[in-house]
Amino acid sequence: MGATAMTQTTPAHLEYVLRLGDAALIHGQRLSEWCGHAPVLEEDLALANMALDFVGQARMLLSYAGTLEGKGRDEDALAFLRHEGQYRHPTLCELPNTDFAHTTIKGFLLGSFNLLMWSRLCGSSDKALAAIAAKSLKEARYHAEHTGDWVIRLGDGTDESHRRAQAALDILWPYTNELFAANPTDDAAAAAGVGPAWSELAGEWEAAVLPVLQQATLTVPARTPFQSYGKFGRHSEHLGHLLAVMQHLPRSFPGATW
Amino acid sequence: MERKEWPLWEIFVRSKNGLDHKHCGSVHATDARMALQVARDVYTRRQEGVSIWAVKASDIVASDPDAKPELFDPAEDKIYRHPTFYKLPDEVDHM
Numbered sequence: 001m002g003a004t005a006m007t008q009t010t011p012a013h014l015e016y017v018l019r020l021g022d023a024a025l026i027h028g029q030r031l032s033e034w035c036g037h038a039p040v041l042e043e044d045l046a047l048a049n050m051a052l053d054f055v056g057q058a059r060m061l062l063s064y065a066g067t068l069e070g071k072g073r074d075e076d077a078l079a080f081l082r083h084e085g086q087y088r089h090p091t092l093c094e095l096p097n098t099d100f101a102h103t104t105i106k107g108f109l110l111g112s113f114n115l116l117m118w119s120r121l122c123g124s125s126d127k128a129l130a131a132i133a134a135k136s137l138k139e140a141r142y143h144a145e146h147t148g149d150w151v152i153r154l155g156d157g158t159d160e161s162h163r164r165a166q167a168a169l170d171i172l173w174p175y176t177n178e179l180f181a182a183n184p185t186d187d188a189a190a191a192a193g194v195g196p197a198w199s200e201l202a203g204e205w206e207a208a209v210l211p212v213l214q215q216a217t218l219t220v221p222a223r224t225p226f227q228s229y230g231k232f233g234r235h236s237e238h239l240g241h242l243l244a245v246m247q248h249l250p251r252s253f254p255g256a257t258w
Numbered sequence: 259m260e261r262k263e264w265p266l267w268e269i270f271v272r273s274k275n276g277l278d279h280k281h282c283g284s285v286h287a288t289d290a291r292m293a294l295q296v297a298r299d300v301y302t303r304r305q306e307g308v309s310i311w312a313v314k315a316s317d318i319v320a321s322d323p324d325a326k327p328e329l330f331d332p333a334e335d336k337i338y339r340h341p342t343f344y345k346l347p348d349e350v351d352h353m
Contacts, residue, residue, distance in 0.1 A: 040264070040286060041300075042286060042287065042299065042300060043296070044302050045296070045299045045303070046295065046296060046299040047298050049303060076286050082296035142295075142298075145295070146295050149291055149292065150293070153292075174317065
């Protein structure tokens with residue numbers, strides 16, 4: 001990309017890419033916590049594979065964000081050496097896994113969103129971002145399918161799995177408000193053709209998500225005015241703990257390689 | 259405690275177009291869609307495949323290991339069934 005992309009970079013453009021990168025990074029980190037702990041070996045690998053997809057997306061996006069920023073920060077510096085308030089992902093990504101149902105519902109809500117996001121970003125005026133989107137879209141298709149199937153299995157499964165899936169949906173649903181909240185960064189990015197304002201995706205997202213939840217016999221909670229503000233760097237109490245684990249090694253042993 | 263195992267599926271992967279699907283192992287899965295998905299996650303993480311078949315293990319009819327003597331031993335002394343007795347022209351490679 002080099003010079004041309006950098007001369008066109010605006011703060012909103014950078015922030016938009018950074019947010020995508022942070023969302024992939026933090027969601028991937030949460031999924032990776034399942035490694036070795038999933039209910040069955042097959043799902044353990046599936047979760048680890050998805051975690052690696054997200055970390056891979058985060059690497060591309062954060063590397064690119066570093067290029068756009070032009071201050072010499074690489075993917076590692078952005079992933080591991082920022083403070084809590086500097087991360088720009090929506091709060092939903094950082095919420096604890098709690099149990100397999102929470103992980104599944106969260107993965108599905110985010111996965112369905114990612115699928116729409118990457119589809120739209122394939123047509124971004126930013127060619128580098130469009131290339132990342134083309135690669136990520138394939139992964140997102142699988143994530144949405146895999147998590148969607150699990151939502152139905154859990155919701156329309158046993159009394160216990162239904163109870164857990166409903167409890168997870170009740171807790172996580174209000175955080176989806178933030179995905180579609182109006183945002184000045186989005187407006188600027190949309191005006192420049194970088195990518196859609198996330199609020200534009202609300203209708204399509206509901207059209208994709210609601211039928212699956214219905215098939216899963218889950219009750220969709222009523223919308224409330226609740227708002228979270230992760231996109232502005234105001235995070236829940238959970239992010240600090242996540243970062244402590246994720247950043248421990250690179251901060252204790254700067255520049256470590258193995 | 260009662261432990262209900264998910265059904266077992268035998269997994270066959272075609273490594274590239276033109277080759278046969280080869281048996282590569284098995285997975286536990288609750289249904290056919292899940293069997294394909296987890297087979298993809300377990301057996302094609304390193305680009306091993308372009309196509310997957312999943313077959314319910316319970317649907318496979320297998321020969322009885324104890325029946326080996328009557329099934330397979332009789333072929334032992336019929337070496338004339340091998341094509342090694344034919345002389346191939348020199349132009350035929352890779353046989």
